[in-house]
Amino acid sequence: MAEVSKTLEDIYAAENPTSRAQFERDRRSMPGGAKGAYFYKPYPLTMQRGEGCYLYDVDERERVDFANHHTGQILGHNNPAVNAAIQAQLARGIALGAPTGNEVALAEEICRRVESVERLRFCNSGTEATLHAIRLARGFSGRPKIAKFEGGYHGSHDIVEVSVAPALDKAGPADAPYALATTGGTSPHAPAEVVVLPYNNEEAVEELVRRHRDELACVILDPKAGILPLRQEFVRAVRRVTEENDVLLILDEVVGFRVGEGGIQEYYGISPDLTTFGKLIGGGFPVGAFGGRADIMNLFDTSRGATGFFQSGTFSAHAVVMAAGLATVRQLTPAAFAHLNGLGERLRARLGALFARIDVPAQAVVLGSLFSIYFTAEPLVNYRSLATNNGGMAQRVFLSLLNQGYFLSQGLTMNSLSLPMQESHIDGLVQALEQAIEQATRL
Numbered sequence: 001m002a003e004v005s006k007t008l009e010d011i012y013a014a015e016n017p018t019s020r021a022q023f024e025r026d027r028r029s030m031p032g033g034a035k036g037a038y039f040y041k042p043y044p045l046t047m048q049r050g051e052g053c054y055l056y057d058v059d060e061r062e063r064v065d066f067a068n069h070h071t072g073q074i075l076g077h078n079n080p081a082v083n084a085a086i087q088a089q090l091a092r093g094i095a096l097g098a099p100t101g102n103e104v105a106l107a108e109e110i111c112r113r114v115e116s117v118e119r120l121r122f123c124n125s126g127t128e129a130t131l132h133a134i135r136l137a138r139g140f141s142g143r144p145k146i147a148k149f150e151g152g153y154h155g156s157h158d159i160v161e162v163s164v165a166p167a168l169d170k171a172g173p174a175d176a177p178y179a180l181a182t183t184g185g186t187s188p189h190a191p192a193e194v195v196v197l198p199y200n201n202e203e204a205v206e207e208l209v210r211r212h213r214d215e216l217a218c219v220i221l222d223p224k225a226g227i228l229p230l231r232q233e234f235v236r237a238v239r240r241v242t243e244e245n246d247v248l249l250i251l252d253e254v255v256g257f258r259v260g261e262g263g264i265q266e267y268y269g270i271s272p273d274l275t276t277f278g279k280l281i282g283g284g285f286p287v288g289a290f291g292g293r294a295d296i297m298n299l300f301d302t303s304r305g306a307t308g309f310f311q312s313g314t315f316s317a318h319a320v321v322m323a324a325g326l327a328t329v330r331q332l333t334p335a336a337f338a339h340l341n342g343l344g345e346r347l348r349a350r351l352g353a354l355f356a357r358i359d360v361p362a363q364a365v366v367l368g369s370l371f372s373i374y375f376t377a378e379p380l381v382n383y384r385s386l387a388t389n390n391g392g393m394a395q396r397v398f399l400s401l402l403n404q405g406y407f408l409s410q411g412l413t414m415n416s417l418s419l420p421m422q423e424s425h426i427d428g429l430v431q432a433l434e435q436a437i438e439q440a441t442r443l
Helices: 002-015 017-027 080-092 102-113 126-141 202-212 232-244 263-268 294-300 319-329 334-357 391-404 423-442
Strands: 047-051 054-057 062-065 119-123 145-149 194-197 216-221 248-252 274-278 288-292 363-367 370-374
Touching (some): 002 017, 002 391, 080 319, 102 119, 126 216, 126 274, 126 294, 145 202, 202 216, 216 232, 232 263, 334 423
Parallel strands (some): 248 274
Antiparallel strands (some): 054 062
16 A cells, blocks of 8 residues: 555656645745645645635646635635625725724624524634633633533634544543543643543433533534534434533534534524634634623623623734625525535435445545545444544545545545535546545555
């Protein structure tokens, strides 16, 4: 297999010399040459521009974009309405140090779409959104700990950087996972403040939440849309268990909000206490938001006097970001979601037929316009089953797809569709994937 990878890397290097030169330059001033999410072997492409569902790199090669900037570019690239909104705000001013009206228009649109969100605050990233939502839950409840799911990613602050990708030989029992720091430099106290829950196991979740209810401020749940198939019964059970034990539920919709007009909570039929948002609501700019029940969110309402709570940020609710986000969300009509989710269903069917035909253990998870591809025969029910994925195979297939003109996320997880795509793009990807799997196994 090393020879296969080398051959694919040779093809890649021969076709992308300018990106290689750029990467070598990047490494002289930035550690690793690119942030971790952008790096893949042998070196990442440097992109020059995007148009619709296509990316164009510095070697002037065109690729269909199925990564969409970590799922955030739901309208594709260079959307005319988003560009017009940005230009209009630039003409009025960039950073005015006061409300501009854009922020309330976007907040009203999100509150209208998501029934559980009565009040909303903006910040600068999904990380900030979960940080503030958790802090708010702790303050409102007066309890110190949180519960999160093993394998759940909620950003890069210490308390959620626990058991995101733990080594299986150190992770403890499947029904009561250990809390393990994910990255170096994490506060040594962070794991002790986290109860780790297993996905798709109602009985274990109920037992752990009940056992720790007197110290739990909240359960934070990322439904892992397009990454891990969660049963509707399980998600509803999490909501029931938190209500019965008087523990707040934070639903992380930073990715899942693109599933439908009312977000992934509408898909699962639940009403969380707080919800976090990011990615697509910024129209391609850095953004985060969190909102929910008025009685909780009103702890940030200091217009009637001090509450002991505070949330701000120099660039939170930035006028240009809000303009771009509003122009994006307004284009996400029922017809737009029908188109996106219809393409997702076509992709699910085509991938299912392909994987049933070939002699390679592979499966896809598709929800709405989000999808992941795994090379494992293990039923996908939790983080530990996802960890059986053949990462080497996934990397070879990823590289082959790049060589064929298809840009997916590295590892082939958390991919997405964009509104400009048509059925031909879905069919082209499936055809390229079949060739990529053949190359990865036989070249």
